[in-house]
Amino acid sequence: MDIRAGLQSGDKRACARLISMVENEDEQAIGILKELYGLTGKARVIGITGPPGAGKSTVTDKLAKLLRQQGKKVGIVAVDPTSPFTGGAILGDRVRMTDLSTDPGVFIRSMGTRGALGGLSKAAHGAVKVLDIFGMDYIFIETVGVGQSEVDIVRLADTVIMVAVPGLGDDIQAIKAGIMEIGDVFAVNKSDRDGAERTATELEMMLDFNIRSQYRPPVINIIAKDNKDVDKLLEAVEKHYVYLVNSGELSQRKKNSIKNEIIDIFKYAMVKAIEEKSQSSSFIEQLISDTVDKRLDPYTAAAKLVEEFRSR
Amino acid sequence: MDRPIRVIVAKPGLDGHDRGAKVVARALRDAGMEVIYTGLRQTPEQIVETAIQEDADCVAMSILSGAHNHLFPKVVRLLKEKGADDILVVGGGVIPEDDIPGLIEAGIAAIFTPGTPTSVTIDFIKSNIKRS
Numbered sequence: 001m002d003i004r005a006g007l008q009s010g011d012k013r014a015c016a017r018l019i020s021m022v023e024n025e026d027e028q029a030i031g032i033l034k035e036l037y038g039l040t041g042k043a044r045v046i047g048i049t050g051p052p053g054a055g056k057s058t059v060t061d062k063l064a065k066l067l068r069q070q071g072k073k074v075g076i077v078a079v080d081p082t083s084p085f086t087g088g089a090i091l092g093d094r095v096r097m098t099d100l101s102t103d104p105g106v107f108i109r110s111m112g113t114r115g116a117l118g119g120l121s122k123a124a125h126g127a128v129k130v131l132d133i134f135g136m137d138y139i140f141i142e143t144v145g146v147g148q149s150e151v152d153i154v155r156l157a158d159t160v161i162m163v164a165v166p167g168l169g170d171d172i173q174a175i176k177a178g179i180m181e182i183g184d185v186f187a188v189n190k191s192d193r194d195g196a197e198r199t200a201t202e203l204e205m206m207l208d209f210n211i212r213s214q215y216r217p218p219v220i221n222i223i224a225k226d227n228k229d230v231d232k233l234l235e236a237v238e239k240h241y242v243y244l245v246n247s248g249e250l251s252q253r254k255k256n257s258i259k260n261e262i263i264d265i266f267k268y269a270m271v272k273a274i275e276e277k278s279q280s281s282s283f284i285e286q287l288i289s290d291t292v293d294k295r296l297d298p299y300t301a302a303a304k305l306v307e308e309f310r311s312r
Numbered sequence: 313m314d315r316p317i318r319v320i321v322a323k324p325g326l327d328g329h330d331r332g333a334k335v336v337a338r339a340l341r342d343a344g345m346e347v348i349y350t351g352l353r354q355t356p357e358q359i360v361e362t363a364i365q366e367d368a369d370c371v372a373m374s375i376l377s378g379a380h381n382h383l384f385p386k387v388v389r390l391l392k393e394k395g396a397d398d399i400l401v402v403g404g405g406v407i408p409e410d411d412i413p414g415l416i417e418a419g420i421a422a423i424f425t426p427g428t429p430t431s432v433t434i435d436f437i438k439s440n441i442k443r444s
Binding site: 012013015016017019020023024082083086087088089090091092094095098101102107108109110112114 | 315316318337338340341342343344345346347348349350351353354355357358361362364365366367394395396
């Protein structure tokens with residue numbers, strides 16, 4: 001299969017295969033991404049995050065359908081947790097997106113976290129690039145159901161939708177640091193349930209204290225399963241994008257995100273290099289056994305390792 | 313790197329009984345596979361599109377409604393049309409013995425009827441997927 005040609009002619013198999021290769025850290029995939037990197041950066045990237053069962057997949061499904069009505073092509077990356085014990089995973093987000101699977105303008109890919117802890121998989125960045133090259137106008141990334149601090153999505157998305165639901169705890173939960181700080185748009189889903197107004201009010205109160213920018217994230221009550229007010233949510237997402245462009249924050253975010261990506265790739269390469277070396281290097285062996293025998297401490301051992309790498 | 317096997321677990325047709333499919337999904341997960349669970353009432357077209365977008369190694373389907381002679385071969389046919397016949401197709405559910413040879417003939421690699429230990433299914437998938 002010629003993946004480059006397939007990607008550019010809209011062959012979904014080529015797109016799917018390249019995403020797998022990225023996930024499996026195939027050297028060839030990196031080569032293709034290097035070559036086609038110039039084609040990235042055209043898609044709008046929207047993160048969907050929130051606690052388990054908040055309705056992230058259903059919200060994604062409904063937003064995607066609205067965008068399809070406008071003729072936009074939509075890519076979806078849906079991440080679910082990988083078992084830390086067996087490496088297996090049940091990826092079940094497609095259950096809520098059944099009718100999208102045969103839409104020629106939609107590409108959905110499920111991913112396991114494969115050990116990553118920030119709510120995404122390590123390959124999520126790569127998958128977004130592939131879908132961008134594949135010509136998707138909008139790319140949704142649905143995180144795993146998050147708790148309080150899985151905030152990696154903010155580094156990948158232009159706009160983060162935080163999906164909340166009524167009845168998940170008192171207002172102190174909302175003022176803790178972490179995921180509540182990363183929402184650009186808040187959706188209170190299942191708003192036909194008791195406490196929806198209160199949840200919205202608590203979010204608004206939390207946002208009253210947020211002074212990090214002139215932009216104030218809106219809070220929108222929706223009922224995703226009935227498609228109620230999902231259009232308002234999409235409108236809010238579009239408004240946030242206009243703000244990003246006009247304020248110059250978009251280029252700042254993109255710059256930060258690229259910086260983070262380069263550092264991540266660098267770190268990963270360093271760790272790999274050290275791991276490979278430690279198999280053969282008597283220097284690292286020595287550091288380890290010295291630390292075991294308390295002749296060294298881990299801080300000094302690590303500092304010696306840094307020095308050793310620097311001196312090359 | 314050792315890559316996980318990716319399996320679509322799907323319920324084609326109209327019956328609403330997915331207990332068996334869920335047990336199999338969980339067993340495959342515990343065997344270290346990535347299981348993409350599609351939910352109930354999938355059309356063959358939806359299953360094939362899902363298998364392609366997810367770059368699956370295997371499609372595992374369960375039917376209890378009696379429509380297996382129509383739906384299983386249709387999935388195999390559609391995969392072939394899309395050039396995706398390197399994906400292994402297996403089936404399970406309430407399938408009469410007499411129907412099994414015809415299904416195998418139509419390209420379903422194996423049929424697992426009620427009572428099959430999940431380890432049999434796992435071993436079969438592991439040793440028969442067509443991509444390394």
